[in-house]
Amino acid sequence: MEMTVLIGLDAASYILTLLLVCIGLVIIFGMMNVVNLAHGEFFLLGAYTVVLLQQYALPFAVILLIAFVVVALVGLVIEELVIRRIYHRFLDTILATWGISLALKQLVIVLFGPGSQQAVAPFAEPVAMFGITYSSYRLFVMGMAILITAATFFILFRTRVGLTARGVIANRQMAACLGVNTRRVDRLTFAFGSGLAGLAGAIMAPLMSVDPQMGVGFLVPAFLSVLVGGTASPLGALWGAGIIGGSNSVVAAIWTPVVAQIAVFSIAIVVIRLWPGGVTGKRKR
């Protein structure tokens, strides 16, 4: 019984963590069609922001907010310098963002060194529940993932800003002809997606070893989640993270992490083969 609860909680934790990393990618890759290989480095920058700011004894909530803003600003600069020139060149986005990814990673190594650093969790007391004890910070991460996902969907589907962004993505030229400054919307949307990646990195920092390679581990499952879930709707990420994260952690708990990796990739291949547009993509075309 305890074993089941533990596996269930671990699976939920992994799914929600994945969702947290995915949600920025849903916007940049799913909606804006930019294959952003620098997403892992945005995550990384968020984590390093925490390491840096914890030296100044700021409240953790403030640090999270600053991490979001810092990485959003980095995204804004990158959008203006590089991404805006390649929106219509899907394949080139891979090359360009890979370059950005390498540059950001090297920048972090130059500034902080290649070694790993430690971010401190603001609270760490284990919580007893359902006959087991579980890390309170992990529960906090899960709560934040739900909160951030809900907030993002609220912004996208219930606010004027979200409607504008979806309108520009659906038909850029028509939106412009209706008076929408599409460049401004592109900039803000990309910066928002980047900021979410940074926020995810900041929230995850206390659970991980903060080193220049930390972003890579989440990049592949995050992209898989978006692909499996489908890019037709941002809601696809919920499915994708559920399928990828769920199968990975359950299989890893029962067999080994290696088998889990094989299982995850097999499932992803089968899903994408059967539904090329992802689980939510059937409706379109």
Place this chain on the structure above:
Amino acid sequence: MLQVRDLQAGYIRGAPVLRGLDLDLVRGDCIALMGRNGMGKTTFVKALMGVLPQISGSIRFLDQEIAALPPYRISNAGIAYVPQGREIFPDFTVEQNLAMGRIGKRKQRNEPVDFVYDYFPVLAERRKQLGGTMSGGQQQQLAIARALVGRPDLLLLDEPSEGIQPSIVQEIAAILRRIVEQEKMTVLVVEQNLDLVRRLADHVRFIENGRIQSGVAVEEINRNPAMIGRYLSV
């Protein structure tokens, strides 16, 4: 209100579709632009809207030079565009489509849109319906309503009758005529459908080889069918 002088515009450098086009519109004009396929009708409205890659010459609108402006500035200057093929947002509801018509405009952003429901009652019944699930005629009405909520001074319509059954074309023409009169709107409509032109426009201009060749009052067309043959038949 609109003075176009020596407008050259097209899609590829060195191959202009419009070759020195001149046109004047006075406030309250309701003008139909007619001509055979490939003569530059759609290119002209796109040039006015600022979406063409190659453009030179002068377009003055309400004492402002707009030929070099990006589309969103032209829209905010007071020109609204109902494109060929309607280009409504298929995944948005009627309400959301209408919201897109004023979302980029500071002045109109918070004003009510209910007045367009008076002109288009069919939209009022379908506020929550997705645009993509409506019929062609309803989508056309939505595209016109979406242009109106931005409270433009000049309305550009590109082939509003395309792909719509004749009875609905007549209905749309009647609604547009009411809008022209009640909103004091200036309208430039590109159209091949004589029925709609007769019901809507006051004047007709004929475009040939990228230039405006001549213009007549709409009654003249009824009296002189040979004119239609000269500019419209292949």
